[in-house]
Amino acid sequence: MIKTLSLGTNFYKYASILLLLCCGKTIAQTQIISDKLKWSERMALSIIKRHPEAWKIDNHEAPKWDYKIGMILTAYQKLYTKTNDSKYYDYIKGYADVFVDERGTIKKFDTQNHSLDNINGGKILFDLYYKTKEEKYLTxxxxxxxxxEDYPxxxxxxxxxxxxxxxxxWLDGLYMGEPFYARYTSEFEGGEKLNxxxxxxxxLHEHxxxxxxxxxxxxxxxSKQMAWxxxxxxxxxxxxxxALGWYGMALxxxxxxxxxxxxxxxxxxxxLNELAVAVTKYQDKSGLWYQIPNLQKQIGNYLESSGSSMLVYFLAKGVHKGYLPAKFEKVANKGFNGLVTNVIKADKNGEIHITQVCGSAGLGGNPYRDGSFEYYMNEKIVTDNSHGLGAFLLAAIELDK
Incomplete structure (x- = not known):
């Protein structure tokens, strides 16, 4: 009888602990994200809530050294610098440490599989190295x-x-490779490769x-050999x-x-100034830009949120850095207001989502992408795709609204 009572007591003890743990998780999952926070933190907290591990963004089933997540975490670095909130730093470091082992080898990175996309995730390693002094990040x-060195x-x-x-x-490649290349040669090689x-x-400007x-x-x-x-x-x-967004952000x-x-x-x-003047001419009255920005009235065209966010970011940063005249701050603000009015949606838990994102687009490949108007219109339009999440974060952080 005593033994049974003891077992029962332990059972209730452990059951209580499990209940507390479960309740704690439930509370965390249903915690309201305040709408009093800045847009940047609302989005950053929403992403962490949906994907506590950064490699799972876009619902990846296995870790992937991913250029889009690299863009998102570049934004988190900016946010950490602004807020000094350790959860943003931990989110970045958690992703890096899934891939960079103690010898500095990057898992899922093949040095012979040359792709500029594979460089972009490396931007987060600079600040991690400077903060931790861990040699693996430098390696x-x-x-x-x-x-x-042997890139084709x-x-x-x-x-x-x-x-x-x-x-x-591709214009995309300028963002994937050049900011990393420029930073590395500037900080470790005396800028010898800046030319x-x-x-x-x-x-790309010429051609x-x-x-x-x-x-x-x-x-x-x-070579002019591709069918497109x-x-x-x-x-x-x-x-x-x-692509215009990638170009502007790269510059x-x-x-x-x-x-x-x-x-x-x-x-x-x-x-940069040439681009700023040009994209301003194509800004819709909503503040956003069209998927094919110069064909606004063509049937099927739509206001696209990731590219619009990228333009907002480069315009705002260009003004703040003194590269662009102050008048472009107004264009950036109009664009950002267009984003939060038209494509950013909040749910009952305060999480925010970005809609009207072109899921992906490219040229060539299999199935073949011919670069036609119809091709760009038929790519999937999705919500919370990482292109949109990262670009919106960068825009929100730069404008600090």
Whole structure:
């Protein structure tokens, strides 16, 4: 009888502990995110709530060294710098430590599978190294930097977007590779490769700029052999909003690492101003921009949130850094207000979500992506895709609303 009572007491003791643990989890899961917080923290907390481990963003079933998560965590670094809130730092470090082992090897990273997308996640390693002084992060940075040494290039010296896309440069690739390359060479090599960084922008400015719209085509095939390539110019058929966003963000971010006396700095600033003037002309009255920004009235076109967020970010940062005239702050604010009015949705727990995100877009591949207007319209439109989450975070942090 005594033994039975003892067992029963233990049972109730452990049951109580389990109940407390379960209740605690339930409370955490249903905790309300206050609408009094800034938009940046509301989004950052929403992402953590949905995905307590960063590698699971976009519902990945296994860890992936991912350029989009790299963009999101770059934003978290900015947020950590602003708030000094350790949960943002822990979120970044948690992702890095899934991939970077004690020797500095990056899991899921093949040095011969050349792709600029694979570089972008490395941006988070700089600050982790400076904060922790752990050699593994420096080793990983060196691995990524060395990837540029034998990276395939066009005859004119431009990095291919990926090894599987010979002779092609995409605007997307400027954001994936150049800010990392610029920061590394600036901080560890005395800036010796900054001319090479600038050359990537010069090539795409020369070959993708469209004089009819003052915007930029999505990509350029130097060989002019791809079915999507214009046989005279090598450009892809259309201008794509998110590609413009990648380009603008790449420009405004690499400029962080160009000294004021560098001969290429003013050239890059002129490109930034040229882009700012052009995209302002295509801003919708809602504050947002269309998926194909120069074909606003064409049936099927829609206001797209990730590219719009990217433009807001580069415009705002460009003004704050003194690269752009102050008038573009108004354009950025109109864009941000358009985002929170039209595409940001809050649920009953205060979580915020970003809608109207183009899920993905590219050129070539299998199934074949021909770069036509119809192609860009038929890519899935999704909610809380990481392109949109990261871009909105960057915009919200920069405008500090």
């Amino acid at each position: 990983a940075l060196k691995i990524l930097r060395n990837n540029f 290039r066009t005859q004119s010296g431009g990095f291919w977007h990926k090894k599987i896309y010979p002779n092609q440069m 090479d960084v600038a050359h990537q922008f010069e090539l 993708t700029f469209d004089q009819k719209t003052d915007l930029y085509f999505h990509a350029w095939d130097e 390539a214009n046989k005279e110019t090598g450009t892809s058929p259309n201008i794509w909003l998110r 405004v971010d690499v400029l962080d690492y160009f000294p004021k006396d560098h001969p290429k700095r003013n050239e890059l600033i002129s490109y």
